Amino acid sequence: IAGITQAPTSQILAAGRRMTLRCTQDMRHNAMYWYRQDLGLGLRLIHYSNTAGTTGKGEVPDGYSVSRANTDDFPLTLASAVPSQTSVYFCASSGLAGSNTQYFGPGTRLTVL
Amino acid sequence: GQNIDQPTEMTATEGAIVQINCTYQTSGFNGLFWYQQHAGEAPTFLSYNVLDGLEEKGRFSSFLSRSKGYSYLLLKELQMKDSASYLCASRDSNYQLIWGAGTKLIIKP
Numbered sequence: 001i002a003g004i005t006q007a008p009t010s011q012i013l014a015a016g017r018r019m020t021l022r023c024t025q026d027m028r029h030n031a032m033y034w035y036r037q038d039l040g041l042g043l044r045l046i047h048y049s050n051t052a053g054t055t056g057k058g059e060v061p062d063g064y065s066v067s068r069a070n071t072d073d074f075p076l077t078l079a080s081a082v083p084s085q086t087s088v089y090f091c092a093s094s095g096l097a098g099s100n101t102q103y104f105g106p107g108t109r110l111t112v113l
Numbered sequence: 114g115q116n117i118d119q120p121t122e123m124t125a126t127e128g129a130i131v132q133i134n135c136t137y138q139t140s141g142f143n144g145l146f147w148y149q150q151h152a153g154e155a156p157t158f159l160s161y162n163v164l165d166g167l168e169e170k171g172r173f174s175s176f177l178s179r180s181k182g183y184s185y186l187l188l189k190e191l192q193m194k195d196s197a198s199y200l201c202a203s204r205d206s207n208y209q210l211i212w213g214a215g216t217k218l219i220i221k222p
Binding site: 031040041042043044045048058090099100101102103104105106107 | 117144146154155156157158161163200202204208209210211212213214215
């Protein structure tokens with residue numbers, strides 16, 4: 001693989017269920033990010049990780065958790081999904097030098113009913 | 114506070130030039146990014162400015178004025194495939210990006 005992959009591509013989920021969105025990158029980037037994108041709003045940062053073993057909260061972290069056990073993987077977990085978490089979720093990664101440009105995965109479209 | 118403003122939608126004609134403006138208020142400003150996002154796809158990186166001035170990259174150019182908190186993306190020789198949303202994002206002192214809501218660009222033949 002080259003770049004960032006996300007799984008699943010899309011998912012319909014019943015409210016109250018637990019869900020993990022997967023993200024894997026092969027660019028050896030130190031930093032990884034989870035965003036949600038809703039119509040009419042800019043991308044909003046949920047959680048981030050500057051390096052393996054560390055994580056931080058973004059603008060909208062409530063209801064979500066992340067882990068960063070290694071450089072490549074950065075899963076996002078919804079412990080008990082609610083309808084307001086219906087959104088498109090993008091994972092991104094960046095190096096920690098130069099412009100630190102963020103590169104995005106293809107996204108996961110999640111619908112919570 | 115942190116804020117990014119860009120127009121919601123613009124329309125232009127194939128072959129023409131269009132300028133998409135972005136104004137920002139960012140604590141510890143540390144760079145300005147432009148991304149392109151086609152419908153149903155992920156954002157893709159277009160340009161990065163950290164110093165005042167114009168950065169040219171083929172048909173696309175990006176300008177930054179730090180003193181005015183202002184940037185623009187200039188697209189020349191518009192093609193139908195340029196129909197997309199264009200996202201402006203400023204980076205703060207914590208190296209986090211603050212995103213605008215995006216400008217949907219509609220290209221007409």
